[in-house]
Every structure is written in structure tokens, then in C-alpha cells.
Amino acid sequence: MLEVKNLTFKVDENGVERSIVKDISFQVEDGEMLVITGPNGGGKSSLAKVLMGIEDADEGRIVLDGEDITDYDISHRADAGIGFAFQQPPRFKGMTVDKLLSLAAGRPLTEPECCKMLSGVGLCAREYIKREVDATLSGGEMKRLEIATVLAKPHKLCIFDEPEAGIDLWSFSMLVQQFERIHKKKEESLILISHQERIIQMADRIMVIEDGKIGAIGTRDEILPNLLSEGQCACMDRQQEGGN
Numbered sequence: 014m015l016e017v018k019n020l021t022f023k024v025d026e027n028g029v030e031r032s033i034v035k036d037i038s039f040q041v042e043d044g045e046m047l048v049i050t051g052p053n054g055g056g057k058s059s060l061a062k063v064l065m066g067i068e069d070a071d072e073g074r075i076v077l078d079g080e081d082i083t084d085y086d087i088s089h090r091a092d093a094g095i096g097f098a099f100q101q102p103p104r105f106k107g108m109t110v111d112k113l114l115s116l117a118a119g120r121p122l123t124e125p126e127c128c129k130m131l132s133g134v135g136l137c138a139r140e141y142i143k144r145e146v147d148a149t150l151s152g153g154e155m156k157r158l159e160i161a162t163v164l165a166k167p168h169k170l171c172i173f174d175e176p177e178a179g180i181d182l183w184s185f186s187m188l189v190q191q192f193e194r195i196h197k198k199k200e201e202s203l204i205l206i207s208h209q210e211r212i213i214q215m216a217d218r219i220m221v222i223e224d225g226k227i228g229a230i231g232t233r234d235e236i237l238p239n240l241l242s243e244g245q246c247a248c249m250d251r252q253q254e255g256g257n
């Protein structure tokens with residue numbers, strides 16, 4: 014179980030201190046899927062980065078399965094069992110796709126294993142396996158590869174920041190199926206940051222982050238009707254057509 018207690022994250026904006034995440038407390042149970050949504054700039058990605066150790070909390074504690082990981086750096090948190098997929102994945106010039114997947118898995122992977130992982134996120138494996146993870150990969154290809162690296166080994170908790178961003182409808186459906194499969198097994202907790210109705214609908218619980226604070230948190234049945242009536246989630250089909 015993840016326990017987040019009174020988490021605050023501040024940035025220095027031209028010499029002025031600004032709280033981006035403000036005294037946030039919540040829990041994610043084992044095997045639970047929590048979807049975090051809310052308006053742009055509300056603090057969702059910042060919260061995720063603080064959870065992964067990419068940014069340091071100014072106040073509060075983060076406890077994973079009873080272990081206080083607040084002072085752990087990013088690699089120590091990864092060892093503790095947290096996986097993270099960035100909203101905008103980094104590129105690694107000189108690294109091939111199969112090597113990156115093996116690194117993520119923590120062991121050398123065979124070609125069929127790499128192929129299976131890539132197929133799971135809608136990437137045609139033969140075409141990609143020896144490609145370099147550099148600027149020649151499109152944004153959508155990078156995004157799917159990044160998600161495959163997180164899925165390459167078991168974690169206690171996986172955090173995906175807007176997994177739908179820049180992904181075509183077909184690959185999006187495969188991704189949703191992957192999340193459903195992981196969720197069904199109940200072996201890993203999932204935090205998905207998303208604006209997508211189809212992802213939000215999978216959630217056990219939904220947390221709305223607004224202005225750095227929790228605007229609402231509750232079960233899907235408690236929160237989703239309000240989000241839909243306020244038009245706060247996006248439909249993938251409409252988004253593909255250029256709307257929101």
C-alpha cells in the first residue's frame with residue numbers, strides 16, 4: 014500500500030516561492046487503480062514526480078508497504094518497487110530498443126520476449142527492436158516504448174503520466190487492454206494520470222487535483238458522474254478528430 018501524508022512541493026519562481034502540491038494526503042491500496050485527473054496545471058505531474066523521487070518533497074512523507082521512502086532517490090525508489098512512465102519520455106541516443114527493454118527488465122531479454130512486450134503496446138516488434146531510442150522515433154512511438162519499459166518487470170506500484178498522449182486509437186485500445194490485464198491480476202497498484210474518459214472509467218477510485226490540492230476523491234461511481242456532467246474528461250474519438 015502507498016501512503017502519502019501531507020505532501021507539499023514548492024518551486025522557486027523568479028525568487029518567489031510557490032506551492033505546486035499543497036498538503037496532499039491519500040492512499041493507494043494493493044492492486045488498486047487510482048486515476049488522477051483535473052485541470053491543466055493543477056499539479057498532477059508534479060505530484061507524480063515527487064512520488065517517483067524526480068522532485069523532492071518540501072514537506073510530508075511517502076510510505077510504500079510500511080517503508081518510508083521519502084528520502085530515497087529515484088533509483089532507490091525504483092528498487093523499492095515503483096515504476097514511472099513520463100508524460101514526455103526521454104530519448105537515449107546510442108541505445109537500441111532491445112537494450113533499453115533489457116535494462117528495464119533487469120535481465121537480458123530474448124528477441125521473442127522483446128517482441129511480445131512491444132506488441133503489447135502496439136509497436137510492430139520486427140521494425141523496432143534494433144532501432145535507436147533517439148529523435149528518429151516519433152512521439153507516439155517513444156510514448157509506447159516508454160510504457161513497455163515500465164511493464165517490462167513487476168512493480169509494487171506503477172505510475173503512468175497521461176499514457177494516452179500522442180497515441181493513435183488502435184494503440185490506445187491495446188494500452189487500455191494492458192492496464193485492464195494488470196488491474197485484473199491485482200498484483201500491482203496503478204496510478205494513472207489521465208483526462209481520458211475510457212481510462213477514468215477503469216478506475217477503482219478517482220482523485221481530482223485542482224490548484225495543487227485534492228478537489229475530490231472517491232469511487233468511480235461517486236466522482237465520474239460529476240466529471241461527465243462538467244465535461245471534464247476527454248473522449249479519445251473526439252480528440253482524434255481534433256476536438257476535446
Ligand SMILES: Nc1ncnc2c1ncn2[C@@H]1O[C@H](COP(=O)(O)OP(=O)(O)OP(=O)(O)O)[C@@H](O)[C@H]1O
Nearest residue numbers: 024025026033051052053054055056057058059060
Ligand atoms: N519546476 C517548476 N518550476 C516552476 N513552475 C513549475 C515547475 N514544475 C511545475 N510548475 C508549474 O506548476 C503547475 C503544475 O504543473 P503540473 O505539470 O504538475 O500540472 P498538471 O496538472 O500535470 O498539468 P497538465 O494537465 O497540463 O499536464 C503549473 O503551473 C506549472 O507551470
